[in-house]
Amino acid sequence: MSDDSLSRVFAALADPTRRDMVARLAVGDATVGQLAAPYDVSMQAVSKHIKVLEEAGLVSRSRDAQRRPCHLEAEVFDLMTKWIERYQQRAQERYRRLDAVLAEMNDGAAHTSNDNNNNHNPGLDPTITGAAS
Amino acid sequence: MSDDSLSRVFAALADPTRRDMVARLAVGDATVGQLAAPYDVSMQAVSKHIKVLEEAGLVSRSRDAQRRPCHLEAEVFDLMTKWIERYQQRAQERYRRLDAVLAEMNDGAAHTSNDNNNNHNPGLDPTITGAAS
DNA sequence: GTTGTACTCAACCAATCAGTTGAGAAGGAG
DNA sequence: CTCCTTCTCAACTGATTGGTTGAGTACAAC
Numbered sequence A, B: 001m002s003d004d005s006l007s008r009v010f011a012a013l014a015d016p017t018r019r020d021m022v023a024r025l026a027v028g029d030a031t032v033g034q035l036a037a038p039y040d041v042s043m044q045a046v047s048k049h050i051k052v053l054e055e056a057g058l059v060s061r062s063r064d065a066q067r068r069p070c071h072l073e074a075e076v077f078d079l080m081t082k083w084i085e086r087y088q089q090r091a092q093e094r095y096r097r098l099d100a101v102l103a104e105m106n107d108g109a110a111h112t113s114n115d116n117n118n119n120h121n122p123g124l125d126p127t128i129t130g131a132a133s
Numbered sequence C: 001g002t003t004g005t006a007c008t009c010a011a012c013c014a015a016t017c018a019g020t021t022g023a024g025a026a027g028g029a030g
Numbered sequence D: 001c002t003c004c005t006t007c008t009c010a011a012c013t014g015a016t017t018g019g020t021t022g023a024g025t026a027c028a029a030c
Helices: A002-013 A016-027 A032-036 A043-055 A075-108 B002-013 B016-027 B032-036 B043-055 B075-108
Strands: A059-061 A070-072 B059-061 B070-072
Touching: A002 A016, A002 A043, A002 A075, A002 B002, A002 B016, A016 A032, A016 A043, A016 A070, A016 B002, A016 B075, A032 A043, A043 A059, A075 B016, A075 B075, B002 B016, B002 B043, B002 B075, B016 B032, B016 B043, B016 B070, B032 B043, B043 B059
Parallel strands: none
Antiparallel strands: A059 A070, B059 B070
């Protein structure tokens, strides 16, 4: 659900042409023809790109006679930012915890000096196989 | 260059399985087998996914006997966050400018009450066809 | 040495994707 | 009405992708 929409957003932005279009739309709304102008591809190809951006929720299209002005929807960026920040934070927390463990090891314990630690993954949290979604 | 690496990062995160792996790696390092366990795909498939994440700079692999523990590289997230925030800000600025224009129109002018506004793109910035890359 | 584990590489396959061309739909202008 | 512009839809093509299986590498353990 939210998973699928995140996939669409990331996939939409994985294409440099589409990222460039987002950059242009951030400056102001534009029609398909205006968006197509700087590239040497057909308008149909650009129309397809816009469709991808639209289905990802990044862009909305309205009507103005024959023209279809495209508008950037900024809210979707929040979705991405939240996802990224979550794992960014977790990774940073993990570093802090690892530092703490290393400090503790240096501090009080030398009895685990050999690798008889049957978990061969240093720093591996056993909850890793648990729920993570 | 930086463009290409951004494409790789977004493309890597466009797959829900790979995003799930990133979520697991944010909790702690894990081997290929451990990452493969919760999914009903072959280890080769998981190995490929990790390779994609690695080439995107999101993950690094070290050696531990036969095992190849995977580690999340958090710095790459900054690259994405910066890109997103740039256009998020631009879009928000644009809204603010549009608000200002609307306020000005309400304030001093009633002569454009019908739609003879020859610029049929409300809010369209003429600089859009100019340099934007 | 042989066996078993953890993993990668190479080749293949079906599905998706980014592009094309050709045909139209929608609507303003002569 | 006809012409022209703007754009979408449908069908096709070549490249990429996510998966498979089979073989091979690296290393520990017996």
